[in-house]
Amino acid sequence: MLEKILILLCLSSALAEQPCKPDASDGYKVRLSIKTALGDEAYVWNENEMFLFRATLAFAMRSHLNGQEFDVSNIIVCDETPRVTFWFVVTSPLNTSGLVDKGVVEEAIRMSRNRINSAFLLTDKTLEFIGITPTLTAPVNPDTPPWLIVFGVVMGAVGAGIIVVLVSPLVLKKRKKNEETDEDEEETGVKAVENGSTREGVYNMSFSDDERLTQM
């Protein structure tokens, strides 16, 4: 009797271990890089962490398949290495010897990937499910590209500068003309000669620079 019970126990335990093996058709390999992600604040990987992992996966399966009540015991783990990699398979709660399909597991993990990552303070790169590529975040496309804004500012400044440089001599000329016509109205004829000489006085500076001419 005792022998029969022993044999049965051995068989059942053997059966229970069979679904999970490396390169299982419905299993996935997980790789964690805790020291890379956290450096000095890295936690040690032990049984409790493994329990958390199985619980998180069970949560992910529950969220995806709303009806079925997955439990920690449905997540079977094997082939742990010092690198912190292992294989896992998921058994169905309705049929403990049957495994959940690979595709369903993948979808469940994709849906709750963020929650799984944050449970372990890791990211898509440091908590890898080999075979499940992470969906990348959509690029942020602002309505006006930022470079155009800076360009507009600089272009506006340059345009304003050019207008100022081109217009200012015209404005100065107008002002001078107004001043001269005012002076003309006050005094007549005699001033005309003096006006001419003041104009020449302005140009004298450039005339004296022209030494090349005097050397002839």
Next chain:
Amino acid sequence: MDKGARPNWDNPMQFVLACVSYAVGLGNVWRFPYLCQLHGGGGFLIPYLIMLFLEGVPLFYLELAIGQKMSLGSIGAWTAISPYLGGVGLASVVTSLYLCLYYNIINAWSFWYLFHSFQSVLPWADCPINSNRTGPIEECERATPTQYFFYRETLDISSSIEVNGGIHTGQALCLVLAWLITYLFIVRGVKSTGKVVYFTATFPYVVLFIYLIRGMTLHGAINGVKYMFTPKMEQLANPTTWINAATQIFFSLGLGFGSLIAFASYNQYNNNFERQAIIVSLINSGTSIFASIVTFAIYGFKATVNYENCLERTRLLLLNAFSLAEDSITMDTVFDWIEKLNTTYPQQFAEIADKLENCDLESELDTAVEGTGLAFIVYSEAIMNMPLSQLWSVLYFIMLLLLGMGSMLGNVTAIVTPLRDFKITSRMSNELLNGLVCLFCLLLGLGFTTPSGNYWFTMFNDYGATFSLLFIVLIEVITVSYIYGIKRFEKDIEDMLGHRPNWYWKIMWSVTSPVLLIALFIFYIINYIKGGTPTYQAWNKELGKSEVMEYPVFGQLFIGLLLVSSVSCVPLTALYVYCRKRKYGNHHKRQRPVSTVST
């Protein structure tokens, strides 16, 4: 008489700063460090400095003397020296025109990079994600993100010079901006240029100094500086080293374009240009050496970062393949572990052997790059790894812009000044003439913003100015030394400075420089013939790297046109003047010549 008076620099300092701003350009930053690396690091300084004193300073002095004496742009000045050789000035103007067309494109690219630096993540730091959101774009994966940003997003480059497309709007906008700023700087001629050069000549040094401090404090910078300064003396026996040193001095000082003649023509007659020539040449070479220290510090940083990334990838590969604990292999012990694992698990090791990269710091440092590849790809790669990368990026591209704009001032002045000397255009206002020149160059320059534009740019860069300049300066120095006569030239200088040039200058002008230039000229011709069909680097988007391609027939014809169009100005003008003189000579025999009182 008063309105025709030539404008002058407000003070001699403006003239010196204008020459410095013109001579210190992008070539000091991206060509000299490359040559230094190629020709044995510190040892390259020996031929460089020798060439500086044999041809650089004397030729610089010569051009300044001509400009200041004649007080005319290059065409007028050379016509005054010898009526048959007015073509030399015309050739200078044509070469300056080609330079203006393509040089402002570099400023447009600098603007593009500058504006794109105002983002939280620099756009050339990561690959953009493809439309399926499964991974990065393939072209970016095969190349690097910085190369992708330059070749695809900045240039939208095509696969060869024959394939073309529409204008890249972003590039065109940046080019318009570059020309508007150039116009703003030169609009009133010397009066506006003189004020701008205070900034464009000095601020790049501020940025270089800041970068020197930043560069030296970077991790791994010392590797690069050590690499640069360990001289490889055997390179001195290589004739290419000396030839490259001579051509670098020559082009770095900007001789032959007519800009120096133009700048000097606005000087006071008695300005002491002898001292200024020596100062500017020394500043130019000093800046080259200074910039190469900064460049090598950054090279060292980039090489060290790449090397350490390579080690990290190898470490991860080993950890994952052999499932070892994470902290068992560190970066220092990677090579030991490779050997250990190879001996203990040879079969497993053989499986990953093809994924294993060869990480070597020396080979990373050996990758010598020059030109736009250095400035826009290698440097931006280094900058994105620095902390506060946006700040360093903005500073760096502002420096590139100032260097480029400063050189553009000289280039455009070299075109405008001789044009002003003609009667037709001297009646036009300054603003109008400058505007027309800028508009003309802008419209032609838009051709460089098309997908094949970068290939045309390379063609102009390699062939537009190099050969013609050698020819122009050779004719210049032979004209002054032998046709005009050293004795007459001496007297002119004594007139201006008060003393004659001493024997060093005279020997350089009459013997050394012509001999050197003839040697360089012959070397170029031999190289061109030996080189066979001219080639260029085309970007292959499937492979994600550049490959060498030959120019098609129309490309080679265009190269020939570029070379011939500037060089032929000299004989054609001589012929034209000769024919005119014969025609009017006959007229003169029949009529009594009316003496003209003109200056």
